[in-house]
Amino acid sequence: MTLRIATWNINSVTARLPKLLEWLEGAKPDVLCLQELKCATDAFPYEEVRALGYETEAHGTGRWNGVAILSKVGFEDVLRGLPNQPGYQADDALLPEQEPRAIGATCGPVRVWSVYVPNGREIGHAHYRYKLDWLETLRQDVAADAAGERPFAVLGDYNVAPTDEDVFDVAAFEGQTHVTEPERQALANLREAGLVDVVPRPLKYDHPYTYWDYRQLAFPKNRGIRIDLVYGNAPFAGAVTDSYVDREARKGKGTSDHAPVVVDLDL
């Protein structure tokens, strides 16, 4: 069977609902992983996407973060949060906060996680340590599936550009997060655990960037970075027939600052 799986940091599913519905009707993925819902689980527009044939499992608390999986091929074994997911300890909080940054499910023949990795903010910030801990927990918690025979992938906004080729200008990121050695080592550890970086093809220009800042004409100038990634195990990666970044979805007003990454499989 063929299966189309996609991931998209949608930057508010509420504000983006018309764009989401339009994109689903055009791209027709079987499974879609969403990040940055910016809405609570109960506030997800379930009925609107159901009208297009999708069931949804969402995990959100409101203003920030939030992840979901949309599926035309059913759900089994849904998990909200990584089993050992760390919380974020803000300076002014008494307890670490468990943020909605991961949801896992089996959809037909594949098992997937939709993840929104912490941003890290600045090198040395508590959020940067949180980001590295979060990625290490991800590695541990998906190790068994990564080594398994069932097609498996972790899709989402990793907030890390794997190589210098994945940023429009390395110098522009000097001293900033997303390109540091520890962050890239965390991705290398995921690959060591058996996951393959399924690199998509760009529809235009020569780098498959997935994010362009809203400011300073970043998109028209193609000043982008590749941080939305599909990490699949060998059975998943071996079934890939095509993959691309849908930059068309980044054009015009009222879009997310990220573009969807689409993967086609023949299983």
Add this chain to the structure above:
DNA sequence: ATGACGTTCTTTGAACGA
């Protein structure tokens, strides 16, 4: 053209994003 940042809420600015 692809056009100069966007979303949310404890809303009139701040927090967050990358």
